[in-house]
Amino acid sequence: MAMAKGMVVAEENQAQLNPNNNSSQSNRDRKMATAEQLVLELTIPEHRENALLDLSKKRELFQDLAPMLWHSFGTIAALLQEIVSIYPMLSPPTLTAGASNRVCNALALLQCVASHPDTRTLFLNVQKRI
Numbered sequence: 001m002a003m004a005k006g007m008v009v010a011e012e013n014q015a016q017l018n019p020n021n022n023s024s025q026s027n028r029d030r031k032m033a034t035a036e037q038l039v040l041e042l043t044i045p046e047h048r049e050n051a052l053l054d055l056s057k058k059r060e061l062f063q064d065l066a067p068m069l070w071h072s073f074g075t076i077a078a079l080l081q082e083i084v085s086i087y088p089m090l091s092p093p094t095l096t097a098g099a100s101n102r103v104c105n106a107l108a109l110l111q112c113v114a115s116h117p118d119t120r121t122l123f124l125n126v127q128k129r130i
Contacts, residue, residue, distance in 0.1 A: 035062040043074040049102055052082070056105035059112050066116030069109060070123070076113070082106035 035058075041051035059065050069075050086103045089095040114123045 034058075035065055035068060039065075039068050039072050039075055042069075042072075042078045048078060048082070049098075052102055052105040052109070056108045059109065065109075066113045066119045069113050070119045076110075079106045079110055083110075 035055070038051045038055050041047035042055070044051075055062075055065065062068070069079075082102055083106055086095060086099050089099060113119045
């Protein structure tokens with residue numbers, strides 16, 4: 001208990017000595033809240049297009065985006081749904097620019113999941129079963 005209290009005091013002292021640390025932490029928290037909200041919006045069809053665009057553009061900013069996508073209920077299914085939904089537009093070729101952008105954004109997010117060290121093996125193991 002005393003050790004934990006000492007650690008809290010040390011962290012408070014560190015925060016007072018380095019005010020940029022507090023703003024940096026709050027900035028990370030804000031980014032994470034934004035990422036979480038956008039991941040949730042992937043499962044809402046009316047919000048999916050904007051969420052795909054924002055997440056795809058900002059995927060490098062969110063360090064834990066891949067695990068968040070992988071472990072959030074329905075998000076991988078939503079990404080796969082985006083990919084499958086364009087198949088009828090391939091023959092005859094009726095794919096619109098908007099549909100093309102959506103599927104490219106979905107593929108970029110799946111690539112993010114496939115390349116992240118925490119989700120790569122999980123992703124590949126699913127691919128083997130399909």
